[in-house]
Amino acid sequence: MASMASPYLTLPTAPGRAHLAAAPRRRRRMAVVRAKVRKIFMPALSSTMTEGKIVSWTASEGDRVAKGDPVVVVESDKADMDVETFHDGIVAAVLVPAGGTAPVGAPIALLAESEEEVALARSRAQALSQGQSQEPPPAPQAAADTVPAPLPPPPVAAAETRGIATPYAKKLAKQHGVNIAGVVGTGPHGRVTAADVEAAAGIKTKPKAGPPPPPGVVAPAFPVAAAAVLPPVPGGTMVPFTTMQAAVSRNMVESLSVPTFRVQYSMITDKLDALYEKVKSKGVTKTVLLVKAAAMALTQHPVVNATCRDGKSFSYYSNVNIGVAVALEGGLLTPVLEDADKLDIYLLAQKWRVLLKKARTKQLQPNEYNSGTFTLSNLGMFGVDKFDAILPAGQGAIMAVGASRPTVVAGKDGFFSIKSEMQVNVTADHRIIYGADLAAFLQTFAKIVEDPENLTL
Secondary structure (H helix, E strand, O other), X not given: OHHHHHHHHHHHHOHHHHHHHHHHHHHHHHHOOOOOEEEEEOOOOOOXXXXXXXXXXXXXXXXXXXXXXXEEEEEOOOOEEXXXXXXXXXXXXXXXXXOOEEEOOOEXXXXXXXXXXXXXXXXXXXXXXXXXXXXXOOOOOHHHHHOOOOOOOOXXXXXXXXXXXXXXXXXXXXHHOOOHHHOOXXXXXXXXXXXXXXXXXXXXXXXXXXXXXXXXXXXXXXXXXXXXXXXXXXXXXXXXXXXXXXXXXXXXXXXXXXXXXXXXXXXXXXXXXXXXXHHHHHOOOHHHHHHHHHHHHHHHOHHHHOEOOOOOOOEOOOOXXXXXXXEEOOEEEOOEEOXXXXXXXXXXXXXXXXXXXXXXXXXXXXXXXXOOOEEEEEOHHHOOOOOOOOOOOOOOEEEEEEEEEEEEEEOOOOOEEEEEEEEEEEEEEOOOOOHHHHHHHXXXXXHHHHOHHHHHO
Protein backbone atom coordinates (compact mmCIF):
# COMPACT_ATOMS: atom_id res chain seq x y z
CA MET A 1 0.00 0.00 0.00
CA ALA A 2 2.89 2.32 0.73
CA SER A 3 4.35 1.82 -2.77
CA MET A 4 0.98 2.60 -4.31
CA ALA A 5 0.71 5.82 -2.35
CA SER A 6 4.15 7.08 -3.29
CA PRO A 7 3.18 8.31 -6.80
CA TYR A 8 0.52 10.55 -5.31
CA LEU A 9 3.04 12.05 -2.87
CA THR A 10 5.38 12.95 -5.69
CA LEU A 11 2.77 14.65 -7.89
CA PRO A 12 3.15 18.13 -6.33
CA THR A 13 6.87 18.04 -7.16
CA ALA A 14 6.18 18.33 -10.87
CA PRO A 15 7.81 21.48 -12.25
CA GLY A 16 4.59 23.20 -13.31
CA ARG A 17 2.74 22.44 -10.14
CA ALA A 18 5.70 23.31 -7.97
CA HIS A 19 5.69 26.72 -9.61
CA LEU A 20 1.96 27.15 -8.92
CA ALA A 21 2.35 26.03 -5.34
CA ALA A 22 5.23 28.42 -4.68
CA ALA A 23 3.47 31.48 -6.11
CA PRO A 24 1.06 32.03 -3.20
CA ARG A 25 3.95 31.78 -0.75
CA ARG A 26 5.82 34.51 -2.61
CA ARG A 27 2.74 36.74 -2.56
CA ARG A 28 2.38 36.27 1.16
CA ARG A 29 6.02 37.21 1.68
CA MET A 30 5.49 40.35 -0.39
CA ALA A 31 2.43 41.29 1.69
CA VAL A 32 4.38 41.46 4.96
CA VAL A 33 7.07 43.84 3.72
CA ARG A 34 6.79 46.90 5.93
CA ALA A 35 7.21 50.45 4.76
CA LYS A 36 10.40 52.14 5.93
CA VAL A 37 8.75 55.57 6.14
CA ARG A 38 5.25 55.97 7.53
CA LYS A 39 2.90 58.91 7.67
CA ILE A 40 1.20 60.21 10.80
CA PHE A 41 -2.27 61.38 9.79
CA MET A 42 -4.64 63.95 11.24
CA PRO A 43 -7.16 61.79 13.13
CA ALA A 44 -10.93 62.25 13.36
CA LEU A 45 -11.47 62.93 17.05
CA SER A 46 -15.23 63.41 16.74
CA SER A 47 -18.02 62.62 14.31
CA THR A 48 -18.32 66.28 13.29
CA MET A 49 -14.61 67.02 12.93
CA THR A 50 -13.47 67.91 9.42
CA GLU A 51 -10.10 69.45 10.24
CA GLY A 52 -7.84 69.71 13.25
CA LYS A 53 -5.44 72.27 14.63
CA ILE A 54 -2.02 71.32 15.98
CA VAL A 55 -1.80 72.71 19.51
CA SER A 56 1.72 71.42 20.18
CA TRP A 57 4.12 68.62 19.29
CA THR A 58 5.12 66.52 22.28
CA ALA A 59 7.75 64.79 20.13
CA SER A 60 10.26 66.82 18.14
CA GLU A 61 12.04 65.97 14.91
CA GLY A 62 14.73 63.39 15.63
CA ASP A 63 13.00 61.96 18.70
CA ARG A 64 12.59 58.20 18.87
CA VAL A 65 9.06 57.12 19.85
CA ALA A 66 7.46 53.79 20.67
CA LYS A 67 4.03 52.49 19.75
CA GLY A 68 1.45 54.15 22.00
CA ASP A 69 3.54 57.21 22.83
CA PRO A 70 1.74 60.59 22.50
CA VAL A 71 3.41 62.61 19.76
CA VAL A 72 1.08 65.57 19.17
CA VAL A 73 -1.79 67.47 20.84
CA VAL A 74 -4.65 68.17 18.41
CA GLU A 75 -7.48 70.64 18.90
CA SER A 76 -10.70 69.18 17.54
CA ASP A 77 -14.03 70.98 17.39
CA LYS A 78 -14.68 69.93 21.00
CA ALA A 79 -11.48 69.33 22.94
CA ASP A 80 -7.69 69.09 22.95
CA MET A 81 -6.54 65.48 22.79
CA ASP A 82 -3.23 63.63 22.75
CA VAL A 83 -2.63 61.63 19.59
CA GLU A 84 -0.52 58.48 19.89
CA THR A 85 1.66 56.81 17.29
CA PHE A 86 0.79 53.32 16.06
CA HIS A 87 4.40 52.36 15.25
CA ASP A 88 7.91 52.51 16.65
CA GLY A 89 10.29 54.84 14.87
CA ILE A 90 11.91 58.24 14.63
CA VAL A 91 9.99 61.46 14.04
CA ALA A 92 11.82 62.42 10.86
CA ALA A 93 9.80 65.41 9.63
CA VAL A 94 6.95 67.52 10.93
CA LEU A 95 4.69 68.55 8.03
CA VAL A 96 2.23 70.72 9.99
CA PRO A 97 3.84 72.87 12.71
CA ALA A 98 2.19 73.93 15.95
CA GLY A 99 -0.62 76.36 15.25
CA GLY A 100 -1.25 74.95 11.78
CA THR A 101 -4.38 73.14 10.62
CA ALA A 102 -4.94 70.12 8.39
CA PRO A 103 -8.00 68.24 7.15
CA VAL A 104 -8.86 64.89 8.68
CA GLY A 105 -6.79 62.16 7.02
CA ALA A 106 -4.02 64.48 5.80
CA PRO A 107 -0.40 63.63 6.72
CA ILE A 108 1.00 65.80 9.51
CA ALA A 109 4.38 64.10 10.07
CA LEU A 110 6.65 61.35 8.74
CA LEU A 111 7.99 58.51 10.88
CA ALA A 112 11.19 56.74 9.87
CA GLU A 113 11.82 53.17 10.92
CA SER A 114 15.55 53.67 11.56
CA GLU A 115 18.31 56.27 11.29
CA GLU A 116 19.04 55.17 7.71
CA GLU A 117 15.54 56.22 6.54
CA VAL A 118 15.53 59.69 8.14
CA ALA A 119 17.11 61.32 5.09
CA LEU A 120 14.63 59.55 2.80
CA ALA A 121 11.73 60.72 4.98
CA ARG A 122 12.93 64.32 4.91
CA SER A 123 13.23 64.27 1.14
CA ARG A 124 9.68 62.97 0.93
CA ALA A 125 8.56 65.70 3.31
CA GLN A 126 10.10 68.30 1.02
CA ALA A 127 8.30 66.77 -1.95
CA LEU A 128 5.01 66.77 -0.04
CA SER A 129 5.41 70.41 0.92
CA GLN A 130 5.93 71.24 -2.76
CA GLY A 131 2.95 69.14 -3.84
CA GLN A 132 5.19 66.75 -5.81
CA SER A 133 4.62 63.53 -3.86
CA GLN A 134 3.70 60.62 -6.09
CA GLU A 135 3.10 58.16 -3.28
CA PRO A 136 -0.24 56.37 -3.34
CA PRO A 137 -2.46 56.60 -0.24
CA PRO A 138 -1.76 53.91 2.37
CA ALA A 139 -3.77 50.72 1.94
CA PRO A 140 -5.98 49.67 4.87
CA GLN A 141 -4.48 46.16 4.79
CA ALA A 142 -0.99 44.97 3.92
CA ALA A 143 -2.35 42.31 1.58
CA ALA A 144 -3.83 45.06 -0.57
CA ASP A 145 -0.30 45.90 -1.74
CA THR A 146 -0.26 42.76 -3.91
CA VAL A 147 -3.61 43.39 -5.59
CA PRO A 148 -3.32 45.59 -8.67
CA ALA A 149 -5.57 48.63 -8.58
CA PRO A 150 -8.31 48.60 -11.21
CA LEU A 151 -7.58 50.82 -14.16
CA PRO A 152 -9.87 53.81 -14.60
CA PRO A 153 -12.28 53.57 -17.55
CA PRO A 154 -10.90 55.15 -20.71
CA PRO A 155 -12.11 58.70 -21.23
CA VAL A 156 -14.80 59.14 -23.82
CA ALA A 157 -13.46 61.05 -26.75
CA ALA A 158 -15.18 64.34 -27.46
CA ALA A 159 -15.56 63.37 -31.10
CA GLU A 160 -17.67 60.34 -30.14
CA THR A 161 -20.19 62.50 -28.30
CA ARG A 162 -20.53 65.20 -30.92
CA GLY A 163 -23.77 65.06 -32.80
CA ILE A 164 -25.66 63.59 -29.83
CA ALA A 165 -28.09 66.38 -29.01
CA THR A 166 -31.46 67.00 -27.49
CA PRO A 167 -34.35 67.53 -29.93
CA TYR A 168 -34.65 71.17 -28.95
CA ALA A 169 -30.91 71.66 -29.44
CA LYS A 170 -31.19 70.21 -32.96
CA LYS A 171 -34.08 72.57 -33.71
CA LEU A 172 -32.10 75.59 -32.50
CA ALA A 173 -29.05 74.49 -34.50
CA LYS A 174 -31.15 74.32 -37.65
CA GLN A 175 -32.68 77.76 -37.01
CA HIS A 176 -29.32 79.46 -36.41
CA GLY A 177 -27.29 77.53 -38.97
CA VAL A 178 -25.03 75.84 -36.40
CA ASN A 179 -23.23 72.63 -37.36
CA ILE A 180 -24.29 70.33 -34.51
CA ALA A 181 -21.32 68.02 -35.12
CA GLY A 182 -18.90 70.82 -34.24
CA VAL A 183 -20.51 71.65 -30.88
CA VAL A 184 -19.01 70.17 -27.75
CA GLY A 185 -21.84 69.17 -25.42
CA THR A 186 -21.87 69.93 -21.73
CA GLY A 187 -24.84 67.74 -20.87
CA PRO A 188 -24.77 64.20 -19.47
CA HIS A 189 -22.38 61.92 -21.41
CA GLY A 190 -21.41 64.85 -23.65
CA ARG A 191 -24.95 65.49 -24.87
CA VAL A 192 -25.39 68.79 -26.71
CA THR A 193 -27.96 71.00 -24.99
CA ALA A 194 -29.82 74.09 -26.16
CA ALA A 195 -27.46 76.26 -24.13
CA ASP A 196 -24.47 74.76 -26.00
CA VAL A 197 -26.06 75.63 -29.36
CA GLU A 198 -26.86 79.17 -28.22
CA ALA A 199 -23.29 79.62 -27.01
CA ALA A 200 -21.96 78.36 -30.36
CA ALA A 201 -24.27 80.78 -32.19
CA GLY A 202 -23.19 83.70 -30.00
CA ILE A 203 -26.64 84.17 -28.49
CA LYS A 204 -26.66 85.62 -24.99
CA THR A 205 -29.34 84.05 -22.84
CA LYS A 206 -31.24 86.01 -20.24
CA PRO A 207 -31.11 84.69 -16.69
CA LYS A 208 -34.24 82.83 -15.71
CA ALA A 209 -36.41 84.54 -13.16
CA GLY A 210 -36.84 82.64 -9.92
CA PRO A 211 -40.23 81.59 -8.58
CA PRO A 212 -42.33 84.32 -6.98
CA PRO A 213 -41.94 84.64 -3.21
CA PRO A 214 -44.65 83.01 -1.10
CA PRO A 215 -47.44 85.19 0.28
CA GLY A 216 -46.33 87.34 3.18
CA VAL A 217 -42.68 87.36 2.15
CA VAL A 218 -41.37 90.66 0.84
CA ALA A 219 -38.88 90.27 -1.99
CA PRO A 220 -35.70 92.38 -1.71
CA ALA A 221 -35.65 95.57 -3.72
CA PHE A 222 -32.27 94.67 -5.19
CA PRO A 223 -30.65 91.41 -6.28
CA VAL A 224 -28.54 89.68 -3.63
CA ALA A 225 -25.64 87.44 -4.65
CA ALA A 226 -25.80 83.97 -3.11
CA ALA A 227 -22.19 83.99 -1.97
CA ALA A 228 -21.64 87.73 -1.72
CA VAL A 229 -18.86 88.85 0.58
CA LEU A 230 -19.61 92.11 2.31
CA PRO A 231 -16.86 94.72 2.26
CA PRO A 232 -15.06 95.24 5.56
CA VAL A 233 -16.26 98.05 7.80
CA PRO A 234 -13.56 100.72 8.25
CA GLY A 235 -11.86 100.33 11.57
CA GLY A 236 -12.99 96.72 12.03
CA THR A 237 -10.75 93.72 12.59
CA MET A 238 -11.52 90.34 11.03
CA VAL A 239 -10.94 87.40 13.35
CA PRO A 240 -11.31 83.88 11.90
CA PHE A 241 -13.41 81.26 13.69
CA THR A 242 -11.69 78.96 16.10
CA THR A 243 -12.09 75.25 15.45
CA MET A 244 -14.83 75.08 18.08
CA GLN A 245 -16.66 78.13 16.72
CA ALA A 246 -16.58 76.69 13.20
CA ALA A 247 -18.09 73.43 14.50
CA VAL A 248 -20.83 75.33 16.36
CA SER A 249 -21.59 77.28 13.18
CA ARG A 250 -21.92 74.09 11.11
CA ASN A 251 -24.11 72.39 13.71
CA MET A 252 -26.42 75.40 14.07
CA VAL A 253 -26.91 75.65 10.31
CA GLU A 254 -27.67 71.93 10.16
CA SER A 255 -30.13 72.26 13.04
CA LEU A 256 -32.08 75.00 11.30
CA SER A 257 -33.00 72.52 8.54
CA VAL A 258 -35.15 70.56 11.04
CA PRO A 259 -38.84 71.56 11.39
CA THR A 260 -39.15 72.68 15.01
CA PHE A 261 -41.77 74.22 17.26
CA ARG A 262 -41.64 75.77 20.74
CA VAL A 263 -43.81 75.45 23.81
CA GLN A 264 -43.51 77.74 26.83
CA TYR A 265 -44.55 76.74 30.34
CA SER A 266 -44.63 78.62 33.66
CA MET A 267 -44.09 76.91 37.02
CA ILE A 268 -43.77 77.89 40.67
CA THR A 269 -40.31 77.26 42.15
CA ASP A 270 -40.72 78.17 45.83
CA LYS A 271 -40.21 74.57 47.02
CA LEU A 272 -37.38 73.97 44.54
CA ASP A 273 -35.64 77.13 45.77
CA ALA A 274 -36.03 75.95 49.36
CA LEU A 275 -34.53 72.56 48.47
CA TYR A 276 -31.63 74.26 46.75
CA GLU A 277 -30.85 76.26 49.89
CA LYS A 278 -30.60 72.98 51.82
CA VAL A 279 -28.35 71.10 49.40
CA LYS A 280 -26.13 73.80 47.88
CA SER A 281 -23.63 73.42 50.73
CA LYS A 282 -23.09 69.85 49.48
CA GLY A 283 -22.16 71.07 46.01
CA VAL A 284 -25.57 70.61 44.37
CA THR A 285 -26.37 73.44 41.97
CA LYS A 286 -29.76 74.60 40.67
CA THR A 287 -28.74 73.23 37.25
CA VAL A 288 -28.19 69.75 38.72
CA LEU A 289 -31.66 69.85 40.31
CA LEU A 290 -33.19 70.82 36.97
CA VAL A 291 -31.27 68.04 35.19
CA LYS A 292 -32.59 65.49 37.67
CA ALA A 293 -36.16 66.78 37.30
CA ALA A 294 -35.92 66.66 33.50
CA ALA A 295 -34.49 63.13 33.59
CA MET A 296 -37.36 61.92 35.80
CA ALA A 297 -39.90 63.48 33.42
CA LEU A 298 -38.21 61.98 30.35
CA THR A 299 -38.57 58.46 31.73
CA GLN A 300 -42.34 58.99 31.67
CA HIS A 301 -42.33 60.54 28.17
CA PRO A 302 -39.79 58.56 26.09
CA VAL A 303 -40.83 60.22 22.82
CA VAL A 304 -39.23 63.46 24.04
CA ASN A 305 -36.02 61.47 24.62
CA ALA A 306 -36.09 60.18 21.03
CA THR A 307 -34.58 61.52 17.82
CA CYS A 308 -35.06 61.41 14.06
CA ARG A 309 -31.79 61.13 12.15
CA ASP A 310 -32.88 59.89 8.73
CA GLY A 311 -36.23 61.64 8.30
CA LYS A 312 -37.98 58.25 8.13
CA SER A 313 -37.91 56.71 11.59
CA PHE A 314 -37.74 57.22 15.36
CA SER A 315 -34.75 56.30 17.46
CA TYR A 316 -35.73 55.66 21.08
CA TYR A 317 -33.00 55.66 23.72
CA SER A 318 -32.96 53.38 26.74
CA ASN A 319 -30.60 55.78 28.54
CA VAL A 320 -31.44 59.31 29.62
CA ASN A 321 -28.27 61.28 28.87
CA ILE A 322 -28.71 65.01 29.41
CA GLY A 323 -26.27 67.46 27.87
CA VAL A 324 -25.90 70.82 29.60
CA ALA A 325 -24.87 73.82 27.49
CA VAL A 326 -21.72 75.50 28.82
CA ALA A 327 -20.34 78.74 27.42
CA LEU A 328 -16.56 78.76 27.08
CA GLU A 329 -14.14 81.34 25.84
CA GLY A 330 -14.28 81.01 22.07
CA GLY A 331 -17.03 78.43 21.86
CA LEU A 332 -19.81 76.32 23.33
CA LEU A 333 -19.82 72.78 24.70
CA THR A 334 -22.48 70.42 26.05
CA PRO A 335 -20.97 68.00 28.58
CA VAL A 336 -23.29 65.03 29.07
CA LEU A 337 -24.55 63.64 32.37
CA GLU A 338 -25.17 60.02 31.40
CA ASP A 339 -27.95 58.00 33.05
CA ALA A 340 -29.14 61.10 34.87
CA ASP A 341 -32.38 59.37 35.87
CA LYS A 342 -30.51 56.61 37.74
CA LEU A 343 -28.17 58.80 39.83
CA ASP A 344 -29.06 60.79 42.93
CA ILE A 345 -28.49 64.54 43.01
CA TYR A 346 -25.24 64.21 44.97
CA LEU A 347 -23.63 61.83 42.47
CA LEU A 348 -24.89 64.02 39.64
CA ALA A 349 -23.31 67.05 41.29
CA GLN A 350 -20.01 65.21 41.68
CA LYS A 351 -20.01 64.11 38.04
CA TRP A 352 -20.98 67.59 36.90
CA ARG A 353 -18.02 69.19 38.70
CA VAL A 354 -15.64 66.77 36.96
CA LEU A 355 -17.21 67.37 33.54
CA LEU A 356 -17.22 71.13 34.00
CA LYS A 357 -13.52 71.15 34.88
CA LYS A 358 -12.71 69.00 31.84
CA ALA A 359 -14.80 71.23 29.58
CA ARG A 360 -13.00 74.39 30.72
CA THR A 361 -9.61 72.79 30.15
CA LYS A 362 -10.74 71.20 26.85
CA GLN A 363 -10.06 67.68 28.09
CA LEU A 364 -13.47 66.08 27.49
CA GLN A 365 -13.46 62.67 25.84
CA PRO A 366 -15.82 62.12 22.86
CA ASN A 367 -18.32 60.04 24.86
CA GLU A 368 -18.55 62.89 27.37
CA TYR A 369 -19.95 65.38 24.87
CA ASN A 370 -21.55 63.46 21.97
CA SER A 371 -23.76 60.96 23.82
CA GLY A 372 -26.57 63.33 24.78
CA THR A 373 -30.22 62.43 24.13
CA PHE A 374 -31.70 65.69 25.50
CA THR A 375 -30.18 69.10 26.22
CA LEU A 376 -30.77 71.68 28.93
CA SER A 377 -29.63 75.30 28.64
CA ASN A 378 -29.91 77.39 31.82
CA LEU A 379 -29.52 81.15 31.35
CA GLY A 380 -31.55 81.84 34.48
CA MET A 381 -28.29 82.01 36.43
CA PHE A 382 -27.48 85.12 34.37
CA GLY A 383 -30.81 86.76 35.13
CA VAL A 384 -32.43 85.96 31.77
CA ASP A 385 -36.22 85.68 32.10
CA LYS A 386 -36.93 83.58 29.01
CA PHE A 387 -35.32 82.68 25.70
CA ASP A 388 -35.47 80.27 22.78
CA ALA A 389 -32.83 77.60 22.19
CA ILE A 390 -31.78 76.11 18.85
CA LEU A 391 -32.25 72.35 18.64
CA PRO A 392 -28.90 70.49 18.69
CA ALA A 393 -28.24 68.29 15.68
CA GLY A 394 -29.30 64.69 16.25
CA GLN A 395 -31.57 65.33 19.25
CA GLY A 396 -35.31 65.59 19.67
CA ALA A 397 -35.64 68.46 22.15
CA ILE A 398 -33.80 71.14 24.12
CA MET A 399 -35.05 72.94 27.22
CA ALA A 400 -34.33 76.65 27.78
CA VAL A 401 -34.64 77.62 31.46
CA GLY A 402 -35.10 81.19 32.64
CA ALA A 403 -34.67 82.78 36.05
CA SER A 404 -37.10 82.46 38.95
CA ARG A 405 -38.80 85.82 39.54
CA PRO A 406 -41.16 86.99 42.29
CA THR A 407 -44.55 87.16 40.58
CA VAL A 408 -48.07 88.02 41.68
CA VAL A 409 -50.08 84.80 41.33
CA ALA A 410 -53.82 84.33 41.68
CA GLY A 411 -54.75 81.26 43.73
CA LYS A 412 -57.71 78.95 43.25
CA ASP A 413 -59.47 80.69 46.11
CA GLY A 414 -59.25 84.02 44.29
CA PHE A 415 -56.64 85.50 46.59
CA PHE A 416 -53.39 86.94 45.25
CA SER A 417 -49.96 86.05 46.55
CA ILE A 418 -46.37 86.56 45.55
CA LYS A 419 -44.53 83.42 44.48
CA SER A 420 -41.36 82.67 42.53
CA GLU A 421 -42.18 81.75 38.96
CA MET A 422 -39.88 80.29 36.29
CA GLN A 423 -40.38 80.28 32.52
CA VAL A 424 -39.33 77.17 30.62
CA ASN A 425 -39.29 77.01 26.83
CA VAL A 426 -38.73 73.72 24.98
CA THR A 427 -37.76 73.52 21.29
CA ALA A 428 -38.65 70.16 19.72
CA ASP A 429 -38.39 68.29 16.42
CA HIS A 430 -41.95 68.31 15.04
CA ARG A 431 -41.29 65.22 12.91
CA ILE A 432 -41.40 62.98 15.99
CA ILE A 433 -42.68 65.13 18.88
CA TYR A 434 -46.12 66.73 18.64
CA GLY A 435 -47.67 69.53 20.66
CA ALA A 436 -49.61 67.20 22.95
CA ASP A 437 -46.45 65.16 23.64
CA LEU A 438 -44.49 68.21 24.67
CA ALA A 439 -47.33 69.65 26.74
CA ALA A 440 -47.65 66.38 28.66
CA PHE A 441 -43.90 66.29 29.28
CA LEU A 442 -43.90 69.87 30.58
CA GLN A 443 -46.82 69.15 32.88
CA THR A 444 -44.87 66.25 34.40
CA PHE A 445 -41.72 68.36 34.66
CA ALA A 446 -43.67 71.17 36.38
CA LYS A 447 -45.17 68.76 38.94
CA ILE A 448 -41.67 67.52 39.85
CA VAL A 449 -40.32 71.09 40.16
CA GLU A 450 -43.29 72.31 42.21
CA ASP A 451 -43.14 69.29 44.53
CA PRO A 452 -39.45 68.27 44.49
CA GLU A 453 -39.43 65.74 47.33
CA ASN A 454 -38.75 62.89 44.91
CA LEU A 455 -35.55 64.60 43.71
CA THR A 456 -33.76 63.61 46.92
CA LEU A 457 -34.77 59.94 46.83
